[in-house]
Amino acid sequence: MRRFYAILVAAGLVYMLFMFLGTIVPYGKADVADRVSAHFLAKDVNSISPTKWVEGDKQVPHSERVYGRKGFEDGSANVVTSIVVNYRSFDTLGEVTVLFASAVGVGLILGGTRRMKYGRKPNFILRVSTGILLPLIILFGIYIFVHGHLTPGGGFPGGTIIAAAVLLLYLSNEEFSLNMIVSKSLEGSMGSLYVIFGLIGLAAGGAFLFNFLPNGVVGSLFSAGVVPLVYMTIGLKVGSELSGVVAEIHEEREG
Amino acid sequence: MSALIWLAGGIMIAAAIFAVEARKILDAVIAMSALSLVSVFLFIAMRAPDVAITEASVGAGLVTAVLLVTLFRMRGGDDK
Numbered sequence: 001m002r003r004f005y006a007i008l009v010a011a012g013l014v015y016m017l018f019m020f021l022g023t024i025v026p027y028g029k030a031d032v033a034d035r036v037s038a039h040f041l042a043k044d045v046n047s048i049s050p051t052k053w054v055e056g057d058k059q060v061p062h063s064e065r066v067y068g069r070k071g072f073e074d075g076s077a078n079v080v081t082s083i084v085v086n087y088r089s090f091d092t093l094g095e096v097t098v099l100f101a102s103a104v105g106v107g108l109i110l111g112g113t114r115r116m117k118y119g120r121k122p123n124f125i126l127r128v129s130t131g132i133l134l135p136l137i138i139l140f141g142i143y144i145f146v147h148g149h150l151t152p153g154g155g156f157p158g159g160t161i162i163a164a165a166v167l168l169l170y171l172s173n174e175e176f177s178l179n180m181i182v183s184k185s186l187e188g189s190m191g192s193l194y195v196i197f198g199l200i201g202l203a204a205g206g207a208f209l210f211n212f213l214p215n216g217v218v219g220s221l222f223s224a225g226v227v228p229l230v231y232m233t234i235g236l237k238v239g240s241e242l243s244g245v246v247a248e249i250h251e252e253r254e255g
Numbered sequence: 256m257s258a259l260i261w262l263a264g265g266i267m268i269a270a271a272i273f274a275v276e277a278r279k280i281l282d283a284v285i286a287m288s289a290l291s292l293v294s295v296f297l298f299i300a301m302r303a304p305d306v307a308i309t310e311a312s313v314g315a316g317l318v319t320a321v322l323l324v325t326l327f328r329m330r331g332g333d334d335k
């Protein structure tokens with residue numbers, strides 16, 4: 001009876017997944033003019049008609065619709081990123097600091113010298129599928145944070161996906177243990193690189209974490225100035241940091 | 256679509272109550288994971304893909320794994 005309920009719950013969840021994924025417009029069928037970008041270029045989500053905007057009928061001149069200072073949200077195609085890593089970048093620095101503090105706490109409490117064993121041999125399916133899936137998972141994580149300014153995502157989810165790949169390695173191999181020196185030095189250098197970007201912005205533009213590079217064309221990979229660079233550093237930092245946390249909860253002290 | 260959103264919200268509330276009231280900690284952890292998973296569906300329906308990706312990777316993925324490993328270590332400590 002328990003199995004019956006379990007199958008029922010799983011089938012319900014899969015049905016819900018497909019129903020919610022059905023709300024996404026299929027590839028190639030999307031009306032590109034209906035995307036956020038037209039609203040974003042017009043700085044308005046209500047009164048503007050995106051289709052007419054693309055055809056050239058800019059109902060209200062752009063110059064009259066700039067909120068705040070001009071040029072702050074014009075770079076990246078993903079508006080969330082242009083807020084989080086451009087003019088609210090100091091908040092993101094604080095967020096990274098909070099994560100660093102919690103990782104230091106985990107390292108202080110759980111640090112050890114010996115790797116914890118699960119006490120059973122990982123089965124055949126887990127070992128083989130790890131070999132197949134691991135490069136794909138790491139590649140997906142890197143894609144998420146490199147394309148953070150173009151598509152949904154960014155440094156934090158990308159880094160978490162890389163940490164999940166490291167967790168998969170720990171589960172599938174009883175002997176594996178992460179090289180802590182590499183992860184710690186990558187984490188430290190990437191964290192200081194973020195601050196160095198901020199200081200360069202301070203020297204070049206007069207504000208900490210100022211976007212000192214040209215914005216380029218919206219939608220191309222090298223656009224939005226400093227945003228992709230900052231997201232790459234955040235992605236590598238969060239990835240190595242959470243991988244270190246995953247490694248530390250698998251460590252135990254001698255005796 | 257609206258009925259499905261209500262259903263998802265109901266499942267989330269039920270999973271949250273079950274996570275608090277469950278007798279075994281393992282059941283509570285799995286209920287928390289299910290809550291995160293259903294909230295990912297809701298975020299997709301509400302056109303918030305950034306939050307959906309973060310919730311799927313952090314809430315439904317890594318936090319559940321960390322809690323399960325912690326549970327395993329606590330069990331191991333009890334045996335010794």
